[in-house]
Amino acid sequence: MDTNTSNNNWNERGSPTKPWRTASCRARIPKPCKPSVTGYRRRRSTHCFASGCNNYPTLSPPRDRQAGYRYQLSILQLELSLTQVLDQPVSGRIFFEDVIRENLDIGRPKQVQLIFDRRVTKATPGPFRTRVITDGVIPSLHIDYKGTRIKQYHKEGRALGTETTINNTYDFYIGKNLRNLPALRRIGFQANRRLLQVQRISHDCILAEEAFQKINRPLQVTSQRASALRFADPKVQALWRALLLFQLLPTGFSNRHLRQHFASLLGQPPDSLTHGQMTYHLRRLRLHGIVERIPQTHRYRITHLGLRTAWFCTRTYSRILRPGLGSIRPELSPPNSSLRRSFDKLDQQVTSWIQHAKLAA
Numbered sequence: 001m002d003t004n005t006s007n008n009n010w011n012e013r014g015s016p017t018k019p020w021r022t023a024s025c026r027a028r029i030p031k032p033c034k035p036s037v038t039g040y041r042r043r044r045s046t047h048c049f050a051s052g053c054n055n056y057p058t059l060s061p062p063r064d065r066q067a068g069y070r071y072q073l074s075i076l077q078l079e080l081s082l083t084q085v086l087d088q089p090v091s092g093r094i095f096f097e098d099v100i101r102e103n104l105d106i107g108r109p110k111q112v113q114l115i116f117d118r119r120v121t122k123a124t125p126g127p128f129r130t131r132v133i134t135d136g137v138i139p140s141l142h143i144d145y146k147g148t149r150i151k152q153y154h155k156e157g158r159a160l161g162t163e164t165t166i167n168n169t170y171d172f173y174i175g176k177n178l179r180n181l182p183a184l185r186r187i188g189f190q191a192n193r194r195l196l197q198v199q200r201i202s203h204d205c206i207l208a209e210e211a212f213q214k215i216n217r218p219l220q221v222t223s224q225r226a227s228a229l230r231f232a233d234p235k236v237q238a239l240w241r242a243l244l245l246f247q248l249l250p251t252g253f254s255n256r257h258l259r260q261h262f263a264s265l266l267g268q269p270p271d272s273l274t275h276g277q278m279t280y281h282l283r284r285l286r287l288h289g290i291v292e293r294i295p296q297t298h299r300y301r302i303t304h305l306g307l308r309t310a311w312f313c314t315r316t317y318s319r320i321l322r323p324g325l326g327s328i329r330p331e332l333s334p335p336n337s338s339l340r341r342s343f344d345k346l347d348q349q350v351t352s353w354i355q356h357a358k359l360a361a
Contacts, residue, residue, distance in 0.1 A: 074176040080188030081163040083155060093138070093154050100141050103199045106130050107143045115194045116145050116187075118172070143195075146171040150195060162195060164188040215309065219287055226287035237317055238265035239281060240310040243291070243302050252294050252301035255282065 086092030107130030140153035147168035155161035290306035
């Protein structure tokens with residue numbers, strides 16, 4: 001008879017993260033017998049199990065023990081977790097979502113054999129798949145290898161959790177005896193580390209999010225404050241477009257030059273904008289690092305960051321968001337629009353599924 005020890009999650013340092021409980025006998029284990037922080041000690045746990053079973057004579061009657069029958073601890077399931085606490089939880093969630101988006105092929109055989117350091121052949125039982133399961137707004141990544149599962153998720157909204165659950169030790173040609181626990185722990189923790197090494201993203205999404213929020217929020221530089229450059233604000237979009245007209249001027253541009261083009265983009269005469277209003281816009285562009293003032297002059301030039309930001313914001317707004325939002329609205333788009341047809345099909349499928357669920361209920 002095998003008695004498994006369940007509900008024990010062991011972190012990389014070897015300390016239990018949940019209370020110790022036994023699934024079959026629920027023996028009360030004395031405090032001196034609990035595993036130490038330095039690691040799981042097989043002899044001590046076996047002694048604790050034996051002392052706990054002594055409280056239940058029906059599990060091991062004296063005549064059975066005299067005859068040589070003994071219970072033996074075995075590993076039914078082992079869960080090994082790696083938790084990396086994030087100093088910025090929101091940015092960590094954005095990072096994890098980008099990791100999932102760019103690593104959807106992580107469950108393929110060629111990737112799985114890198115994670116578990118095992119050769120995968122046609123005879124290796126599957127399935128090999130990558131599953132993304134969303135609980136509310138928090139996604140989790142699931143990878144399968146034989147009977148072993150790896151789960152990666154945003155833990156408690158503050159950390160990145162990577163857990164390897166070994167359901168069958170024979171997947172790695174290791175027995176279930178408790179003395180094999182160090183080898184299994186090594187395999188599980190190495191799999192957690194290799195998964196993080198295999199995963200790659202094409203950009204630093206945390207820095208990108210910080211840069212986007214820095215532009216779209218008010219800013220304070222020393223004692224000076226600058227209002228936000230809202231992405232969807234028509235005046236901000238007009239400023240981006242006006243700045244792109246001066247990108248090739250070696251001597252930069254002045255307040256008067258920017259006012260002429262800015263007013264035209266807003267559909268107003270240049271005289272309707274005062275010198276103080278343009279000074280306000282130039283000041284917040286300068287504090288956000290979009291433009292810089294040429295020393296000893298009253299002229300400005302666009303920075304490298306400002307040029308790329310203006311390019312990206314104007315083209316994203318005019319070529320993706322504005323036409324895209326117009327294409328998905330039935331009253332604004334032609335019936336033969338591919339984007340509208342896709343959204344109409346999605347709407348029909350969701351409506352059909354809701355009707356089917358009501359009939360089943």
